[in-house]
Amino acid sequence: MIWDIFVILIYFIIVFYFGFHFAKNTQKEDDFYLAKKEIHWVFLMLSLVATETSSLTFLSIPSLSYKTDFRFLEIAIGYIFGRTIVALYLLPSYFSGNTISVYEYVGNRFGKSPQRTISLVFTVSRLLGDGIRLYVSSLPIAFLMERMGFSVSPEILGILALTILSIVTIIYSVFGGFRAIVFTDVLQWIIYIFGGIFALVLIFSQFGNTEFSNAIEHLQSLGKWKVFVFDYNQTGDNSYFILFAIIGGSFISIGSHGTDLMLVQRVIATKNLHSGQKILIGSGIVVFFQFLLFLCIGSLLFVFYDGKSIPPDKVFSHFIITEVPSPFLGILVAAILASAMSTLSSTINSLSLTWARDWEMDKWFSPRILSLFFGVLLFLASLIPYTLVDTWEKGILEMGLTIFSYTLGPSIAVFFLAKGKKDLPITGSLFSLLFLFSILTTVGVGLVWKLSFTLLVPIGFGCLLGFVSIGKMLKKVDR
Template identity: 75%
Template structure:
């Protein structure tokens, strides 16, 4: 186990190197947040994919084919459709002005109140969702420390791991700025992809059955099913092909068209054509990435067939129990890479939105704001340790689903801004509509148990309907 720890320390040293190596390039605000738009689009594409791939994706995607089939790829195809829509419809607007935050675009079109409301909702959702991701990402390190024989409680080991992970991420994010984050993302993308390929190869080796026989077994069990063509009169229709494609498209339009953390990587390139390459290319790459981790899930099913395993923990258990040293350290580093790429980007984007959308750059430097949000993110990740188990479960679920409730109304805001029509109400009233549509989406989703693939279209339609009703009332009066 000492070699696994050595691998992790070596990984952290490399990350520190990137942070301090690029520190000298952060003289101005545009340098810190967009790296002067000098980074090649291929690096930004890989950074985008690494940023949207959290440790939850790395560890939980295999569980989908472990307990089911390949229908999740329908969502991924929807992602590609959504990114294409963003590339052709929204992206030209972002490159037409001199904005650093995409919420500045909202401010220019709809007013300061909607701009700040969008920024506030983005801040809360990121602090909650990514704070929880940080907490979950610390668990593999805690498992490793426990296997090394440290006689401490799981909670204490988890906090040690969490603190270490947070300190490293905060330092290279604050010191190196956006440029360091992007190139560290690229390194981390290669680490977790190679980790996934190794895990796939190890499973093939350990199964000790001919590949053709394994494929036949999976086919017999219905594990290769991809498209869901039957609509159920009763039951979950999240993966009915029409809903899956629409839902996946809306998810991607919301995340890659309105979420500052992801859009930041697209507008950091030098021109619109490069930005469109980043968006569409990332959608294609993500499909292949999902295929890799879904294949791992299928082979895990064959490996553990006949045993009772929790699907969401099966890949973690395979890594800890079956992977030899020092490769175990590399795979744990892969998990950390998928987490740190998301978290460093969150720190930088939160700093950006409060610098530009709230005007905090008048009083605080980009590094000071990044340090503040890095610490805030760390504090939010500690919350699950102080909750009883039932409340912790509720918090985790809320953190992982909150984006589905906010993305629909967020898309509607950008759609209305793009439509070149004056709002029938003031900016403050419109902000109230925006928050109301989020709460309405939550109520509809929870109350009627709507398929998650339809939550975003519902949120979008709710806000657009509120604006149209107010426009009708305004004209009538």
């Protein structure tokens, strides 16, 4: 146990080093938020992958194959298609001007009201979604503290773990800025990929050759290797029906990597369009193989824990804490911390950016003050899942995806309309109201008909386009 704590402390020291090493270069906005576009595209691509996959990938992806099979790879295939569309269609527009926030592009086309509205939606969805990510990453730390002999409730341990994680992330994000975040992301990506490979090898080592062959045959007989779902369920959940999954995955990726400032920030921080396109498409391929790695872990855990009652969303955390020997336990916990902190630091930086530029708060507050403020808000948001996880029917990963799915569809429609050559047929203020109404409509439709998260994005996309068309017709009638 002492060696595990030592490994984690070494990890924290390295993270602090990056934060303070780059602190002297973060006084100006273009450096604090984009590192003057001096970072090589490969580092930005790995930073993008580290940012988007987070602790939900490390801890929750195994739960999907533990419960079912490899069908989540359908979503990953959609991700590659979606990023390709963004790279070829939307990205050229982002490099045509001199914008730091991608929402400034919307403001240049449609005015301040739509720009600030989409910024506000981004802020709320990021605080809620990444609050879940922070919560998930705190679970193994709380388990570790429990093993160390802390005789308090799991809830108190979890909040204490969240506090430690938040403080460390806020410090290096506030002092180091975007440059420190990117290079820390690369380090964190290496750590958690190593952690995933180590976990897979460790589980594999628990089986003899004969046992492993039997396990593979057992998984195959149960259909646990299935990737594509061709059967449409008339009454149940069709999130992974092949058509819905690939189209939904494509829309999710278009929304996240084409309209979400936190992810787009890494793409426009490169020197030119060609490098940005390589970042987008390359990241999709890397993410696909990451998903494959962690789905393999979940399948082997299904055999390893055969007959035992363990909640799927906590099965990998349980394995890490109970089966991994010291000091490798410290390495895996550091990998979980790495996956969480890469997302959280990026969220802090991007929320600071959008409020500095889209809301012009840079007139009153420095980038570091804004980053500190949003770091504290993220910590508070991470406490929300304590009131939800016992009653939420779906897994914690799908919960996170659902939150973003409500807003991504209308956001995609905003940028596709901005990409068009025609001006808005309605006023910017009315457009902002329709944008918000389309999100509420998507939420209502999704809850009433209990639609899968893979359908929510295209529905939201169609809602805003439909509302704008209706507004255009009403305007003609008034004339």
